[in-house]
């Protein structure tokens with residue numbers, strides 16, 4: 001102990017057992033000194049994962065208690081535990097209480113540990129701006145933050161400014177307009193919709209300060225200096241699930257504390273005159289758009305509204321026509337049908353980053369030159385398909401969540417500059433049910449004759465023009481598929497041609513007409529256009545260009 005960072009070894013006690021503890025540059029280790037026990041177990045904690053060091057006997061969760069003794073100190077650190085089914089690891093707050101021979105020794109230990117912490121974890125945040133959506137998910141945002149997260153932030157020496165939102169878009173507007181100096185990051189306590197607000201606020205603010213117009217498709221967006229931490233308190237929480245691998249506020253708080261970060265692909269969604277939007281998880285038309293629109297009427301149900309609305313929309317048996325154009329990504333780099341799973345440190349993502357941004361070594365400049373890379377036609381060929389779809393989904397990440405543990409596209413990458421486009425052509429109701437059901441299991445949802453998946457860099461969509469729309473409404477939304485040139489897919493059971501398939505559909509419709517309940521759902525004037533679900537928000541336009 002001569003002021004050097006490397007301390008020990010020295011004797012410490014935990015209860016009545018003696019330990020040898022040592023602090024070398026990157027690790028804090030302790031081993032029980034026991035003559036009978038030959039295979040001594042050493043616990044080794046990277047300094048970067050030490051959450052805090054406190055004098056005395058201290059307890060933080062579930063309740064804070066401090067016993068201010070002279071010779072004791074308590075070390076809190078990240079402890080990994082099994083995650084009960086999810087693919088990520090659950091992190092817990094590990095706690096060990098040491099007793100020293102003297103107060104002097106104790107003070108030396110705490111001083112050295114704290115110095116090591118400062119030196120070896122430069123990326124930790126010190127001051128955070130926290131937004132809580134009190135109405136997200138099961139409406140537990142405030143409680144989750146104050147009981148599970150705030151005590152950890154305090155322990156880690158993080159000061160936070162907390163804003164409980166009073167209206168939608170308040171967090172976004174705050175990030176766009178208010179003074180953000182002194183903050184090292186922002187935290188979202190809520191679901192994917194709330195995350196989306198923070199994302200829009202930060203991207204917008206950064207462009208504003210750089211003097212750029214984000215609505216200009218040719219603008220090269222600037223990287224955001226602030227990171228977003230997510231404390232899951234929403235309904236689907238798929239950004240959290242797909243990045244951390246578990247939905248657990250404590251795990252997420254610990255990732256934030258130690259300064260972990262994960263870059264994400266962001267998809268810009270534009271319509272000529274409208275303000276640009278961004279999506280990181282699901283951009284969905286047809287089924288997922290309808291489910292979102294329906295579910296907004298039933299917010300009071302909480303997360304269950306999606307299950308209820310999913311059923312209602314499924315029974316209403318809708319499909320929509322349109323033209324989808326996409327720019328395929330390089331098939332040599334990766335494929336949506338390979339069986340990889342993207343995690344932190346993924347090699348496909350780092351190779352893509354090098355290819356896309358050859359002059360940048362840090363992830364901070366991920367956005368620069370983004371748009372010049374995707375100027376239409378500069379790479380590959382656009383592919384155009386037209387027809388009637390049950391749903392069209394574009395997802396920049398797997399979009400896994402509790403409802404769908406592998407996600408909409410299980411092998412999508414978090415930060416490879418591509419998204420996966422899933423086209424589900426119109427099919428009979430049982431086929432579509434099979435597709436939906438496969439999201440909940442490990443069965444391949446793309447291995448169906450009416451489903452296509454493409455790894456893409458850009459997508460365009462246009463709904464049919466007014467005249468066609470009207471025709472479709474007049475015929476009640478059933479016979480539109482007989483139109484010349486429209487692509488038809490049938491499931492394996494009725495593969496003998498589309499004629500039989502159509503006949504089946506007609507019977508199904510008659511049967512429904514005979515059933516008042518179903519009739520109420522399906523024989524309503526069927527709309528010709530659906531809406532886009534953009535990370536849980538309904539877009540006010542249908543024709544879009546995504547990059």
Ligand SMILES: CCCCCCCCCCCCC/C=C/[C@@H](O)[C@H](COP(=O)(O)O)NC(C)=O
Nearest residue numbers: 191192193234235236237282404436439535536
């Ligand atoms: C009839 C059988 C139904 C089974 C369907 C299972 C498929 C589930 C796939 C879910 C993929 C969700 C992608 C995430 C989207 C979020 O951005 C969004 C908004 O989430 P939030 O409410 O803000 O947490 N949630 C939804 C359901 O649209």
Ligand SMILES: Nc1ncnc2c1ncn2[C@@H]1O[C@H](COP(=O)(O)OP(=O)(O)O)[C@@H](O)[C@H]1O
Nearest residue numbers: 136137165166167168190191192193194234235
């Ligand atoms: N105080 C508030 N009152 C009403 N809506 C809010 C408030 N704060 C945020 N919102 C909006 O609520 C929507 C859903 O929030 P989110 O946290 O994603 O919950 P959920 O996952 O249950 O949908 C978001 O689009 C957000 O803009």
Ligand SMILES: [Ca+2]
Nearest residue numbers: 265396413418
């Ligand atoms: Ca991606």
